[in-house]
Every structure is written in structure tokens, then in C-alpha cells.
Amino acid sequence: MKTCLLFVLVIAVAAAAVPLPSELLKYFIDSEPKLSLKPKLNTADRIAAHGYVVESHDIVTEDGYIITAFRMPNSHKLQNQNAYRPIVLLLHGLFCSSDFWILNGPNDALSFNLVDAGYEVWLLNSRGNTYGRKHISRSPEHPYFWRFSWHEIGYYDVAAQIDYALATNGQGQRAVHFVAHSQGTSAFFVLTSTRPEYNAKIKLAHTMAPIAYVSNMSDKMLTRMAPVLGHRNIVTALFSDQEFLPHNDLFTKLGYNACQPNSKLHGLCSAVAYMFEGSESNANRTALTIMAETHPAGLSTNQMLHTMQEQQSGCFCHYDYGKTKNLKEYGRETPPDYPVEQITANIHLWYCDTDPAVAVEDVELLAAKLPNKVMHHITDPTWSHSDYITHIDVKRLINEPIIVIMNKFEEKL
Numbered sequence: 001m002k003t004c005l006l007f008v009l010v011i012a013v014a015a016a017a018v019p020l021p022s023e024l025l026k027y028f029i030d031s032e033p034k035l036s037l038k039p040k041l042n043t044a045d046r047i048a049a050h051g052y053v054v055e056s057h058d059i060v061t062e063d064g065y066i067i068t069a070f071r072m073p074n075s076h077k078l079q080n081q082n083a084y085r086p087i088v089l090l091l092h093g094l095f096c097s098s099d100f101w102i103l104n105g106p107n108d109a110l111s112f113n114l115v116d117a118g119y120e121v122w123l124l125n126s127r128g129n130t131y132g133r134k135h136i137s138r139s140p141e142h143p144y145f146w147r148f149s150w151h152e153i154g155y156y157d158v159a160a161q162i163d164y165a166l167a168t169n170g171q172g173q174r175a176v177h178f179v180a181h182s183q184g185t186s187a188f189f190v191l192t193s194t195r196p197e198y199n200a201k202i203k204l205a206h207t208m209a210p211i212a213y214v215s216n217m218s219d220k221m222l223t224r225m226a227p228v229l230g231h232r233n234i235v236t237a238l239f240s241d242q243e244f245l246p247h248n249d250l251f252t253k254l255g256y257n258a259c260q261p262n263s264k265l266h267g268l269c270s271a272v273a274y275m276f277e278g279s280e281s282n283a284n285r286t287a288l289t290i291m292a293e294t295h296p297a298g299l300s301t302n303q304m305l306h307t308m309q310e311q312q313s314g315c316f317c318h319y320d321y322g323k324t325k326n327l328k329e330y331g332r333e334t335p336p337d338y339p340v341e342q343i344t345a346n347i348h349l350w351y352c353d354t355d356p357a358v359a360v361e362d363v364e365l366l367a368a369k370l371p372n373k374v375m376h377h378i379t380d381p382t383w384s385h386s387d388y389i390t391h392i393d394v395k396r397l398i399n400e401p402i403i404v405i406m407n408k409f410e411e412k413l
Contacts, residue, residue, distance in 0.1 A: 014300065033374040042099040043070045043123060050106040051076055052115065058134075059164045060273065061156040065127040066134035070098050071168070085120040086203070086410055087165055087173055091158065093182025094208070094304075097130045097297035098123035100181070100389060104255070109396045110179065119177070119401045122165045126153040128243065128298040143241040146157040149306035149319050150183050154190030162201055168285050177406055178205040181388055183303065185210040188317070189366075192345050193338040201316070204401050204409055208388035209358045210349050210367045214307060215314040222308055227307055230312035232322040232374035242301045243408065264273070282382055282391045316340065316366070341369045348405065350398070352378040355385050376401075 010198055045069065047054040063218040074081040090111060092100040101111040116122045125131040127148060128140075138145040166173055185207040192199050217223065226236045229236055302319065309320045318335035320326065326333050351363045360377075365372050372380050383391075387399055 001388045013062075016069045017365070019351065032105045043102065046099070046102055046113075047072060050112070050154050050380055051130040052106070052112065057164065057168065058162050060136065061127070061160045063152070063156050064136040065132060065157065066136065066139070067157055067188060068131040070123040071165070072115045072123070073114045073278070077116070078104070078118060083118065084167075084171060084372065085118060086406070087113050087122065087169055088216055088406070089124055089162065089165060089174040089178050090120045091124045091178070091180040091184035091187065092126070093130075093184045094299075094307075095181075095296040095299060096181075098125050099130075099297070103390055104394060108399070110394075112405060113399045117407070120169060122161065124161050125156070126150075126157050126184075126299075128300050128303075131297075132157070140243065145301070146243050146300040147241045147396070148300055149302040150186045151190050151306065151319055152239055153189030155194055158187050158191045159198060160271060162198065165331060166201070175201045177203050177409075179208070180205070181208045182211055182385065183307070186212060186307075189340055189343065190338060192343045193340050196342055196344070199344045204346050204406060206348045206350065206405075208350045208357055208386055208398075209225065210351060210363055210366060211307070211358060212316040212338075213320050213362040214357075214359075215310045215312070215338055217311060218359065219314045221250070222304075222311060222357075226308040226311045228246075230308035230310075232320060236305055239301050244299050244301045244304060263401075282384065282387050282393075304331060340366065341371065343370055344372060346372045346374075348374045348376060350376045350378065350388060352380065352383040352387075354381055354383055357385050 027235075042056075043050075044056050053073055053076060055073065057071060059067050059069055076085075076086060076297065090101045092098065102109050106112040111121050112122060112317065128146065133140050135145060138148070138302045153377050162176060162178075165176060180190060188205060188207065189212050192202065192205075214222075229239060298300070303369075307320050310316060313320075315337050317337045320335045321329060323333045326335060330336055349363060349367055349370075351358055351360065355358055367375060378397075389399060
């Protein structure tokens with residue numbers, strides 16, 4: 001493990017053109033390193049640092065996963081703790097966590113903008129990430145813990161967090177606004193198509209970079225691996241039911257400390273930021289530095305396998321276990337499609353022409369099946385997959401329009 005960590009750090013530092021301090025190098029050579037590191041901040045710490053009220057809630061799913069969600073109940077600017085506050089839930093995408101929604105800080109992040117507009121905001125998490133590594137009986141060290149894809153995230157995790165938020169609010173609200181990004185949208189479509197009663201609990205859903213059908217995606221990593229990993233074979237059998245990019249407390253803390261403004265290794269974060277967005281990024285560079293501190297947040301290999309199965313099959317369907325287990329799970333040899341045409345919730349689809357993970361053709365295929373949808377086509381040729389969250393002008397281009405739409409809905413109630 002020490003050799004692996006040293007190799008990764010040296011490569012990253014070289015990419016950032018930052019010298020490796022001898023005092024840091026010795027900790028990888030010493031068999032019993034004694035590092036004096038600042039503790040890593042969680043979502044609540046980061047929100048509270050900006051003066052906002054925040055709560056941490058552990059929520060247990062029907063199948064025993066314990067997930068921490070973060071509630072911003074009111075705005076200290078509005079002093080609206082006794083006022084009616086419509087609930088908004090924010091769900092992250094692949095590799096991400098609740099930290100994703102606060103990257104742009106209190107002036108430009110959607111979470112803060114919503115709270116200051118009078119909403120009660122919940123930053124959700126999913127099983128397997130930084131805030132979803134507990135279970136009532138399973139250890140994350142066991143492969144059974146990782147036996148899930150984004151199907152279970154939608155069917156169990158999102159359902160539990162919607163119900164918990166409604167019960168905790170205490171204002172008798174029966175439905176929530178929902179905002180999701182990337183794979184978070186897949187989980188949302190799973191929930192509302194397989195548990196139709198949850199459609200009544202959704203006021204409006206804003207799906208950014210919506211992922212359901214993906215046969216036209218151009219993402220190089222996924223499309224190159226999908227011909228092998230998108231089918232049941234011995235390779236996928238070895239790759240499934242595992243943590244992808246295993247969590248390591250030491251390396252996580254090193255990354256967090258390296259990204260501190262006064263750190264000698266701060267250039268390392270610039271290199272990581274470059275990997276996220278490239279040289280022509282629209283992103284707030286400070287946001288990308290925080291992203292390097294907090295991401296990747298953890299996931300199951302099955303989440304990636306499920307997406308690659310979709311890319312190969314062209315369908316938006318349940319996880320493919322192989323013929324034998326499919327017969328046991330589904331009563332048929334192939335996984336069934338998700339009945340998205342039965343989703344009755346009002347859905348806003350935000351998409352662009354230049355997202356390698358979300359092709360326009362695939363969004364249009366999904367939209368054709370959804371009974372109640374509004375299309376928001378972003379024509380900016382430089383728009384990228386994470387610009388919905390990290391764009392330098394995201395408040396004007398995305399956040400404020402979403403809040404206007406939500407406000408108009410609330411005014412009609």
C-alpha cells in the first residue's frame with residue numbers, strides 16, 4: 001500500500017510541476033508514519049463555515065443502509081425559521097456526494113441560493129459514498145455491502161430520504177422539489193417508474209444532464225470499456241460487487257491537506273482540477289480545488305457496469321445479472337425496461353450539445369416517453385457535464401432560472 005500511495009503522489013505532483021518535499025516523502029518510507037494532519041471537513045462543516053444553519057441526519061433505508069443527509073432548514077439572512085419553507089432535495093451524480101452542491105460557495109452554489117430564496121434544502125447522499133458507508137449488519141469490507149447499482153440508490157435511498165425529509169419538516173408538506181445531476185437523475189427515474197406512488201411526492205423535478213438512455217454517449221472511458229464490461233462474462237464477474245477506487249483515510253486526508261491554500265502542494269489540486277475539466281474549463285477554479293479535496297467520494301463497481309450495460313443494450317433497464325439470475329430476479333432471461341412512460345411527475349430536462357455522457361439523441365428519446373416534461377436545451381458549445389454545478393456564471397444561467405420556476409409553481413398552490 002505504501003508503494004502504491006507513493007507512486008500515485010509522485011505522478012500527481014509531477015503533473016502539477018510541484019517539488020515533493022522531503023519531509024512529506026519520509027512518511028511513505030517510515031514504516032510507522034506519524035502525520036500531523038488537519039481533520040477533513042464534511043458537508044456540514046463547510047456549510048456552517050459560511051454562517052448557515054445545518055443539521056446532519058442519519059437515515060436508514062428499507063434494506064439497512066445508513067445514509068447521512070444534510071439539512072439546511074432556513075436562512076440566517078431571512079430569519080425565516082417560522083415561515084413556510086418548501087422542501088428541495090438535491091441528489092449528486094457518479095463519483096460525487098453532498099459536497100458537490102456547495103462547491104461554488106455561498107454566493108453561487110444552488111444549495112445556498114435556494115436557502116436564501118426561502119426554501120428548506122436537503123443535500124442527499126447515496127450508499128457507498130463518503131456519507132453512505134454504514135449498514136445495520138454489513139461491513140464495507142465485505143463484497144455484499146457493494147452489491148448494488150444505481151437501481152438500489154433510486155429504489156431505496158432516494159425513497160427513504162424523501163420520506164424522512166417530509167416527516168422532519170414538520171409543516172405538513174406532502175411533496176418536495178427535486179434536483180438531480182447525472183447519475184442522480186438515473187436514480188430518480190428508477191424511483192418514479194418503479195414506485196409510482198412517489199410521483200405524487202414530487203412537485204417539480206429538475207434533471208441536469210439526464211441519464212437514462214446512453215447508447216449515443218461519446219464518453220471515451222465508458223465506450224471503450226463497455227464492449228467487454230457491458231456484457232455478463234468472467235471479466236464482469238471479477239469486477240462486480242466491489243468498491244471502485246477504494247476509500248483510504250490517510251490518502252483522503254493527504255489530499256485534503258494538500259489542497260489547503262497555504263499548502264506547498266497546492267499545485268497538486270490544480271492538476272486534479274485540470275483532469276476534471278480540461279484547459280478550457282468554464283468552471284470556478286476554487287470550486288474545482290474543493291472538488292479535488294472531496295472527490296471521488298466512493299461508489300460500487302456495479303454502478304459503472306450497469307451504465308455500460310445500458311450503453312451496449314440501448315435500453316433503460318434493470319441490472320443484467322446473466323440469464324440464470326435474471327430468471328430468478330425478473331422471471332425472464334433479460335432485464336425488463338423501466339416503464340418511464342408511467343412517470344407522471346413534472347420533469348424539467350436540462351441538457352446540452354457537448355456533453356460526452358449525455359447525447360442529445362438520448363435525451364430526446366427519453367423525453368418522447370415522459371408524459372410531463374419541459375426541455376431546457378443549452379446551446380453554449382463550451383458547456384460541459386459538470387457546468388450545471390461549477391460554471392463560473394452558474395447562478396445566472398442555471399440557479400436563478402430554476403428558482404424562478406419553483407417560485408411560480410409555489411405561487412399557484
